[in-house]
Amino acid sequence: MTRPPTAAQRRIIEAADPETGRISGSAAQLARLVVLKLAFRHPRPPHEHFLTPQGHRLRETAPEQAPPEHRPAASDGVFTARLGGEPGTAPSAARAREVRTAWQGLLEIRRMTNPGGAVDRPCAWERGRLAHAAALALEAAGRTPAGETEPGYRVTETPQPEAVAVHHVDPAALAACASALQEAGWQVSEHAAARGARYLLASPRRT
Template sequence: MTRPPSAAQRRVIDAADPVTGLLRGTQAQLASLVRHGLAFRHPRPPHDHFLTPAGHRIREAVPTAAAAEPVEPSPADGVFAARVGDPQESASGSGPERVRQVHSAWQGLLELRRMTNPDGATDRPCGWERTHLVRAAALALEAAGHRPAGQDADGYRVRATPQPEAVAVYAPDGEALSACAATLEGAGWQAGEYTEPRTRARYLLASPRRV
């Protein structure tokens, strides 16, 4: 797309499901987004429309006026964000409502796998997860009941790495680390334990499985 989306298009993009990218709008609006490469129409009934990677980038871009200060999505502004174990993450919303949000996000992600993986597989990560590695791994862990370090000193932490398609997962001890590895492997990731040469800290290097 060579020009920014119109205000009407931007409203439709901003209202998309934050995990699956499912869009709601008039047929004219959705068709316009498809023409501009920001959405695609799923070939299977009910032929819903979803954001393309370019559409996701526009949705997640920080507006120019606010670019000087990073924006962290939170339940307060109505945006779901998987918790990666940062100390500054809010502990609010950690009760039944958060459990429902996480469950809904995970089910939405499984549906996105079904619709976007060529063979419809739900046991293997999809393209969205490969472009949102930290959030995807954190969602898999939180959906399985692991607690992030931001709320629990003994919780997990998910961090980006310089390696392509890989994240680092830290946990307070070997048992917790093994539990995280089992969860990620069950969610379609491959994970191996490594030791940091300088700190001797153990961690998982996890990446989405392709087959």
Template sequence: MTRPPTAAQRRVIDAADPVTGRLRGTEAQLAALVRHGLAFRHPRPPHDHFLTPAGHRTRDAAPQPQAAARPEPNGVFAPRVGGAETADDGPARAREVHSAWQGLLELRRMTNPDAAVDRPCGWERAHLVRAAALALEAAGHPPEGPDRAGYRVRATPQPEAVAVYEADGERLRACEATLERAGWQTGEYTEPRTRTRYLLASPRRV
């Protein structure tokens, strides 16, 4: 890509499904994104177009101001990583989480070389914290919030690894089981200074 996308192409990129990267646009817009290496046309019917890793980076590098400030009210789904987020456990949120998880499984099927859905795909390795949080939230684990305990997913200095914290030991082990079912390899560790137990989780490759 030698030049930035046009305003019309940028709108197509920004409107892509936040999890799968599925695109909607005119044939000319989609073809232009393919030529620039920002999208690819899936070889299997219905031959939808999806963001490439470069396309995801382009979208993430310059998010729309409204989406960056208030992602969920503006319609952009974001998995809850735990922390200061307010928790909405209503039916609408449950439907969004279920849809996002099903979309991620479909992305695995389409982008893993052997169409496997039991292990993470390239998008998950590029968005470790969001991918792990989605797996946990989709399985029904509550994220930590201002007024409740729950999981927290945080980035780590290690490549392809996130840390998952949960104050309750039994719930931490339940998070470990969920991530392993979702195709992650995990290990339980203790922080030397605080003695806090946490999981170190990485996407499984085989």
């Protein structure tokens, strides 16, 4: 990047989807961010634009540096990976499309940031957001997050560095979650919890 982004460009960066880095703006604005190496255009239709690692770093520091009037407001339309237990988690075609787009964007971040462009294992961006990265991998594989009362997976943080726990009341569904995470490049082990319950411990694979 040769010079700091303009206020308009910064607003686009700050408003990026926190999970995938997807951005919106005019064609000219998006093209300029690509030139600045703050964004890239996805090669597959619908050719959406996503932040590069450099753009993500700028976004992460922007809210503290930008004046209050330029900070983005929270939006109910922003994609968020479901950890389980959130209200309104009924499957829908719209949600399935959002998950597919988010997963494709994440694979592109892997390609751009992992050594050798490897997409078969998590990248540094995911290791900084373990629970949401694991949840996105599960939902993208067709696993169902728990609702407020409906059964499904739940992803929680753990005291162990670089590890999250995945819970499910159904042993067969828990095994399916393990397979989905392994296919997405995670190391997974199963453990016993209180009262005979089982849970998964998942960590991003590095090699």
